[in-house]
Amino acid sequence: MQRMSKAVAWLGVACFSLTGAMAHAQEKENGEKKERAPLVHLIKDPYPSTYTPFPSQLTAITGATILDGNGNQIDGGTVIMSGGKIVAVGTDIAIPEGAKVVDGTGKWVTPGIIDVHSHLGVYPAPDHQSTADGNEMTAPVTADVWALHSVWPQDTGFARALAGGITTLQILPGSANLIGGRGVTLKNVPARTREGMRFPGAPYSLKMACGENPKRVYGKKGGPATRMANMAGYRKAWIRARDYKEKWENYYADYEAGEDPAAPTQDLELDTLMGVLDGEILIHNHCYRADEMVDMINMAHEFGYKITAFHHAVESYKIADILAKEGVCSAMWADWGGFKLEAYDRINENIPMVARAGACAIVHSDSDVEIQRLNQEAAKAWADGRKVGIDFTEAEAFTWLTRNAAEALGIADQTGTLETGKMADVVLWSGNPFSVYSLAEQVYIDGALMYERGNEALSPQSDFEVGQNGKGDHQ
Amino acid sequence: MRQLLKTTAVALSLSLLPFAAGAETVAITGGKLLTMGKSGTIENGTVLIEDGKIKQVGAEVKVPDGARVIDASGKVVAPGFMESATLIGLSEISLTKDSNNHSAKDAPFSAAFDVRYGINPDTVEVANHRNEGLTRTVAVPSGSGHLFSGGSAVLSLSGTPDVKKGPIIASLSDGGNASVAWTRLRIILDQVKAYAKDRSDILNGKGRNQFLLSYEDMDALIPVIRGDRKLGLELQRKADILQAIALKEEYDLDLFLIGVPEAWKVADELAAADMPVVIDAQADLPYKFTSLGSTLHNAARLEQAGVTFAISSLGEAHRAYLISQWAGLAVAHGLSYDGALRAITVNPAKIYGIDDSYGSLEKGMDADVVVWDGDPLEVTSNPDHIFVQGVEYPRVSRKTMLRDRYLKLDPDMPHAYQ
Numbered sequence: 051m052q053r054m055s056k057a058v059a060w061l062g063v064a065c066f067s068l069t070g071a072m073a074h075a076q077e078k079e080n081g082e083k084k085e086r087a088p089l090v091h092l093i094k095d096p097y098p099s100t101y102t103p104f105p106s107q108l109t110a111i112t113g114a115t116i117l118d119g120n121g122n123q124i125d126g127g128t129v130i131m132s133g134g135k136i137v138a139v140g141t142d143i144a145i146p147e148g149a150k151v152v153d154g155t156g157k158w159v160t161p162g163i164i165d166v167h168s169h170l171g172v173y174p175a176p177d178h179q180s181t182a183d184g185n186e187m188t189a190p191v192t193a194d195v196w197a198l199h200s201v202w203p204q205d206t207g208f209a210r211a212l213a214g215g216i217t218t219l220q221i222l223p224g225s226a227n228l229i230g231g232r233g234v235t236l237k238n239v240p241a242r243t244r245e246g247m248r249f250p251g252a253p254y255s256l257k258m259a260c261g262e263n264p265k266r267v268y269g270k271k272g273g274p275a276t277r278m279a280n281m282a283g284y285r286k287a288w289i290r291a292r293d294y295k296e297k298w299e300n301y302y303a304d305y306e307a308g309e310d311p312a313a314p315t316q317d318l319e320l321d322t323l324m325g326v327l328d329g330e331i332l333i334h335n336h337c338y339r340a341d342e343m344v345d346m347i348n349m350a351h352e353f354g355y356k357i358t359a360f361h362h363a364v365e366s367y368k369i370a371d372i373l374a375k376e377g378v379c380s381a382m383w384a385d386w387g388g389f390k391l392e393a394y395d396r397i398n399e400n401i402p403m404v405a406r407a408g409a410c411a412i413v414h415s416d417s418d419v420e421i422q423r424l425n426q427e428a429a430k431a432w433a434d435g436r437k438v439g440i441d442f443t444e445a446e447a448f449t450w451l452t453r454n455a456a457e458a459l460g461i462a463d464q465t466g467t468l469e470t471g472k473m474a475d476v477v478l479w480s481g482n483p484f485s486v487y488s489l490a491e492q493v494y495i496d497g498a499l500m501y502e503r504g505n506e507a508l509s510p511q512s513d514f515e516v517g518q519n520g521k522g523d524h525q
Numbered sequence: 526m527r528q529l530l531k532t533t534a535v536a537l538s539l540s541l542l543p544f545a546a547g548a549e550t551v552a553i554t555g556g557k558l559l560t561m562g563k564s565g566t567i568e569n570g571t572v573l574i575e576d577g578k579i580k581q582v583g584a585e586v587k588v589p590d591g592a593r594v595i596d597a598s599g600k601v602v603a604p605g606f607m608e609s610a611t612l613i614g615l616s617e618i619s620l621t622k623d624s625n626n627h628s629a630k631d632a633p634f635s636a637a638f639d640v641r642y643g644i645n646p647d648t649v650e651v652a653n654h655r656n657e658g659l660t661r662t663v664a665v666p667s668g669s670g671h672l673f674s675g676g677s678a679v680l681s682l683s684g685t686p687d688v689k690k691g692p693i694i695a696s697l698s699d700g701g702n703a704s705v706a707w708t709r710l711r712i713i714l715d716q717v718k719a720y721a722k723d724r725s726d727i728l729n730g731k732g733r734n735q736f737l738l739s740y741e742d743m744d745a746l747i748p749v750i751r752g753d754r755k756l757g758l759e760l761q762r763k764a765d766i767l768q769a770i771a772l773k774e775e776y777d778l779d780l781f782l783i784g785v786p787e788a789w790k791v792a793d794e795l796a797a798a799d800m801p802v803v804i805d806a807q808a809d810l811p812y813k814f815t816s817l818g819s820t821l822h823n824a825a826r827l828e829q830a831g832v833t834f835a836i837s838s839l840g841e842a843h844r845a846y847l848i849s850q851w852a853g854l855a856v857a858h859g860l861s862y863d864g865a866l867r868a869i870t871v872n873p874a875k876i877y878g879i880d881d882s883y884g885s886l887e888k889g890m891d892a893d894v895v896v897w898d899g900d901p902l903e904v905t906s907n908p909d910h911i912f913v914q915g916v917e918y919p920r921v922s923r924k925t926m927l928r929d930r931y932l933k934l935d936p937d938m939p940h941a942y943q
Binding site: 175178207210266371385386387388389395418419422426429430433434437514515518523525 | 617618619620621650807809810811812813814817818819820821822842843844847850853854856857858898902903904905906907924925927928931932934
């Protein structure tokens with residue numbers, strides 16, 4: 051198996067591999083080894099995205115204050131969207147003929163906000179036993195489950211998040227398990243199917259969890275009951291994954307050598323873990339405490355994989371230098387904490403302190419409520435940092451919501467900043483998005499206007515709410 | 526009770542001690558005063574604090590000799606905010622059993638349960654919340670599983686909290702399905718009336734002795750049926766709000782409602798019944814069939830109809846201070862700015878019966894005064910000075926102390942020596 055350095059390319063690899071298999075089959079027909087079985091390749095994405103951008107029109111937003119998501123502020127700027135892409139950002143930009151012009155004077159424009167930690171769809175509203183599909187609390191390692199298959203596209207939370215400027219979000223399984231299963235990245239568009247929301251080409255992720263949750267859930271049913279058993283549980287899983295990967299590598303090597311090996315039996319759990327070892331699946335690790343984050347980093351070194359981001363990460367400020375050195379992101383709340391002992395040491399300045407150390411800082415929600423105003427969460431953290439002399443600009447702080455989040459999801463080449471050639475995922479705010487009074491007025495996804503405040507026609511409504519509430523009434 | 530709490534209140538750790546205890550005279554000058562009283566907003570005003578009370582407020586206040594002067598130019602001065610339904614003082618860490626004292630679940634009583642006995646004035650959440658501009662809270666009992674949750678307590682977030690007996694709280698969702706809960710509530714109220722009338726005989730074994738509640742729980746409800754003690758009823762849907770209005774009128778209760786995401790649907794009826802409500806201003810998801818009408822416009826629509834409402838977190842222990850953000854959010858969704866401030870100052874003061882001493886910057890009121898570095902409803906604003914009942918508290922908490930340990934990591938010695 052070819053090892054890919056860029057996880058985002060992995061879908062492409064799968065296609066390439068199939069082509070390779072066909073070549074082998076032809077060789078089989080023409081060559082002397084006719085008895086050889088065709089080379090077996092795992093189908094890595096059996097449920098691919100069917101999302102296609104919605105119709106858009108050439109649009110120019112003019113005269114706005116632009117935060118480009120890359121750390122820059124442009125006053126009186128223009129953003130031009132064409133064919134679903136950003137085609138120009140800056141000042142003194144000619145408005146193309148035929149463009150719909152949106153007057154952004156007094157308003158602000160940012161990239162669409164990306165939430166790297168959401169349970170929308172898997173823990174939807176309405177919140178009933180019958181809709182709660184987010185946490186496979188039946189075994190400490192459930193790397194075989196995929197959040198994709200629990201996502202309910204009719205969750206009423208998606209539209210609320212859209213009204214808050216969320217254009218992309220990662221749906222993770224819950225955190226009861228040491229290894230909980232795969233996460234999936236979605237475009238925040240209304241759809242009838244799960245696949246219709248999948249962000250095309252976004253890599254899968256793997257949710258892991260440190261600390262109290264696995265202890266609490268499994269302590270009285272066979273373990274792990276302690277942090278040391280947590281650690282043992284992860285390591286045992288990675289050892290199995292290492293063996294599985296070796297089996298497949300041996301199989302390919304033997305096949306290449308002209309032998310006729312039997313392909314290993316596919317194992318859903320180990321497929322996922324092998325994907326991590328191959329650098330194709332990104333680790334998103336629920337971990338609160340500084341000491342445990344370092345445990346996880348040490349283990350990643352032991353088995354040769356990379357941790358993309360710690361989530362919740364309330365103690366990242368204690369080890370911000372280590373996280374910077376290791377190149378691991380921290381996805382954090384502005385001010386949640388206290389609800390359990392491992393969240394007791396939260397401080398309001400966690401996010402700016404991590405960013406100040408040069409580590410990758412991300413604001414996440416883990417909530418169907420906070421996801422609706424992640425901009426305000428960033429604003430609180432930014433202001434609290436400033437109060438103790440950590441003086442980021444608003445433009446720099448906005449990278450915590452977009453660019454850094456896109457990087458952690460492996461989609462930074464496509465979204466997360468307002469740069470020419472990127473997806474036109476754009477929010478027009480009524481004012482400074484660091485103000486509690488500002489609201490998203492328009493939200494574009496791939497250049498298509500998917501939400502407009504006050505416009506009933508552009509207020510998506512879940513099937514569940516039809517006949518229950520007026521469209522957009524909740525917003 | 527106030528006396529009891531005063532004597533049991535334990536000393537604060539040294540670092541959290543206020544700047545000066547007691548009777549300091551302080552003049553806060555030059556700020557924009559959001560008085561929430563008859564004077565409205567005063568652009569360049571002075572608040573004079575003496576003996577724990579506000580002595581004077583206005584544009585032209587003479588600062589007495591010897592007063593400590595705080596220059597609030599360019600800043601905003603407001604009453605400390607009040608959170609109408611929290612677990613502050615009753616819960617340190619939600620998932621840690623030994624730090625939770627808010628529920629009578631598994632106990633043999635309901636209405637008689639009184640959270641005042643379990644309040645921990647030393648919880649780190651007092652300073653955490655005071656630092657964000659909160660100076661008053663209501664500690665509410667959480668569900669007991671028995672319709673009545675118990676007695677709440679109104680307290681100040683000071684080093685030695687002033688703890689007052691609060692309303693009895695009941696939760697409709699703890700009473701069974703709505704039909705059962707309303708039946709049960711009416712039967713209980715009728716029984717308490719009968720019990721109150723013949724209490725002595727009943728206790729002497731001479732009268733009826735079968736009741737839905739214990740004598741102790743009914744004792745706690747006697748002031749409620751007489752209209753002498755408020756009853757806060759937690760419920761959600763429109764149909765139940767209308768039932769509550771009927772109940773209030775039929776039994777002549779001093780009733781207010783908590784939760785009520787669908788209140789806007791019957792805002793006129795609530796206003797006509799003079800029924801105050803405590804709402805979560807950020808509830809906009811239809812979690813249950815009882816809350817399908819949740820909307821961010823709830824507050825604005827209640828204001829328009831003239832309902833008295835408070836904005837609350839409805840039971841937060843750790844982020845209850847965010848009521849100012851949620852009040853701002855309600856403004857973004859149509860509530861007036863003044864209405865938003867009222868919802869976290871004078872309205873909760875009225876609902877919980879402490880408006881004679883708290884809620885506005887006016888002569889004679891307790892000096893709960895916060896100087897903000899900007900608009901207090903903005904998420905980017907922070908307090909610069911915090912007074913609770915005339916005592917200034919430094920903006921120090923366990924959270925800020927932890928932060929300071931790590932802001933400057935000393936490479937030579939471990940942080941634990943800092």
